[in-house]
Amino acid sequence: MSDDPSSQAILDREFLPIRAKILEIAASLDRAERATGDPTADPRWQQLETGINLLLQKSGDRAEHVQMLFSQPYEAQWRETLKIKS
Amino acid sequence: MYYLDPHIHMVSRTTDDYETLAKMGCVAMSEPAFWAGYDRGSVDGFRDYFEQLTSFEPRRAADFNIQHFTWLCINAKEAENVSLSRDVIAMIPEFLGRPGVLGIGEIGLNKNTRNEATVFLEHLDLAMKTNEQILIHTPHLEDKFQGTRMILDMLTDDRRIDRSRVLVDHVEEHTIRHVLDQGFWAGMTLYPVSKCTPARAVDMIETVGPERLLVNSAGDWGPSKPTAVPDLILEMRRRGHSEAAIRRVVYDNPVKFFSQSRGFNFTPPE
Structure with missing residues (x-):
């Protein structure tokens, strides 16, 4: 380091x-x-506003939080959804 | 400083790039098979591509004293054509014994679909039956988190897989710990806009440590920078990291990971 x-x-x-x-x-x-x-009606604009607000957190992992904001959530049952055998 | 670029698509780059990389200290590189920018129409299209990866590119690199290694597969974008994918997977063993072939890659997911998952699993099965290492592409942007988790689910389901012989690439802040915590190697890709900058990559090195961590440029036919690894070296120097610490990430780690492959006949520079 x-x-x-x-x-x-x-x-x-x-x-x-x-x-x-x-x-x-x-x-x-x-x-x-x-x-x-009016860009404010676009959901992406609201995402950007949320992202900007995340920067004001004193969490030490802002980058990870911003990444998660712009990510699809993990769906643990994806195998059943896609009909993939485990 | 000597370094290896563990993920770069030189078929898309010029000979001038080889020269520049050599001047900047690149002594070896590994080139995963990937999407050409269009969907190939036949298994013979892939056979020609694998010929280029295993014969022409190593010669082009050798002109600049760079050692070139490669990985073979049909990529996730073309995996939507399951029939063609199966034909390609059946053909891959023709090339696995060639010098410089490190394993199966870059396999993975793109849009996290059923067909992509099916072809990914069939690639894993081929790798297990032929005892190959695996290099994995994770999706971009909003699909990355779910896709990375799906990939980890499939890898950990298969008890035949030695996790120390698998590299999960394109990790970012929200996926890196998931990969490392499960015992896999992780690759950070320095790629404008859609992946990671050198500064963020160094942040991750400082946060999680250098163990099982690689860094690459993924230079290809898109807006990318084949000299991105030297950018990371400079960023680490500017922050006061020791030369040994830098060398571990850009040289020692890739040599350690690749050395598990029988195709890695690497000659270190004197």
């Missing part, structure tokens, strides 16, 4: 890239809202 994993050092390096990514998201959402139609 890294010799100096201090949060200060990481923030020093990551602040500008994170700022740039937030700006990209903000501009993308603005672009969709400026266009014809």
